[in-house]
């Protein structure tokens with residue numbers, strides 16, 4: 001099957017313009033449908049018997065009978081949707097958004113909302129931990145865009161570690177690097193973002209850098225084109241952060257095996273040993289449930305996807321690259337192709353992923369959204385409001401401690 005052609009056809013059939021009002025209507029309708037589907041309305045039998053987050057005694061018991069519910073599920077934490085980079089392909093912008101807490105201009109409202117957001121995060125992380133979950137990926141938007149939220153979340157994890165002995169694995173923090181060397185004020189102190197994050201014991205950084213040439217990076221995003229990546233990476237290395245370089249494959253930028261090879265040379269010259277190059281997302285289903293956001297960015301992303309298998313085949317012929325094998329990504333919705341870069345031993349991975357086709361019955365991720373609620377994925381159909389259950393998570397934690 002010609003996937004690209006098929007996607008193009010879906011796109012033609014998709015709604016290309018959705019006004020904010022229509023989008024809100026879709027959210028509302030979908031939430032109502034979901035309430036019916038999950039039996040929240042009286043007299044309706046639930047189809048979602050595995051849903052761990054519903055508020056009933058029966059299911060509370062079931063939850064404890066399945067302590068490993070989130071053992072294989074990563075927590076994907078959306079700190080904010082905001083990001084000054086405004087990349088032309090940004091998936092966060094073309095997917096659905098919830099409301100967002102803690103971004104109000106008014107200081108009093110913002111502080112109140114941040115407290116609410118952090119309280120919800122603490123409850124959600126307890127619930128995740130009870131289900132056997134340990135692995136956290138911070139993403140957005142740009143996590144450092146709202147330092148009080150992001151730093152506050154890291155403090156929550158530190159508190160839970162101290163008070164309840166929970167050992168988290170913060171596997172990734174996806175960032176564009178724009179803010180890291182700038183100073184910000186937090187709890188009465190003024191320091192650079194990088195220095196605060198080091199103190200908060202963040203260890204790994206997934207730095208987006210979409211080209212080896214700074215000017216080319218600027219074509220995709222003005223603010224990312226202004227980042228001196230070499231300088232930032234040197235500072236990160238000095239502060240002992242583990243840096244993974246994240247690039248997006250793009251027909252106009254890194255679009256061939258030769259470009260991949262140049263990118264890898266650039267990274268390894270800075271001492272980088274960990275590279276992940278992802279193709280533009282494929283979209284399993286285009287429409288108001290999965291892609292209700294910025295249609296221009298969606299179109300850009302679909303049109304710039306590369307033929308990843310072709311690149312992998314060509315890299316296998318390059319003596320600098322040793323093919324290690326493939327692995328499954330994201331509950332089977334994608335594939336990662338793994339290579340070793342022989343001159344330095346660096347790990348080079350290339351990935352493909354289809355989104356928007358997630359099984360609504362399964363927890364693809366333990367997704368913590370900017371409104372402080374937990375959902376199964378980023379599709380609107382996967383966005384049930386679990387706020388009551390967050391409180392329920394806290395109650396469960398208290399009971400377990402007794």
Ligand code: SF4
Pocket residue numbers: 083084085086087089090091092093140141142175176208221
């Ligand atoms: S850096 Fe990431 S979140 Fe920010 S605009 Fe670019 S793709 Fe979107």
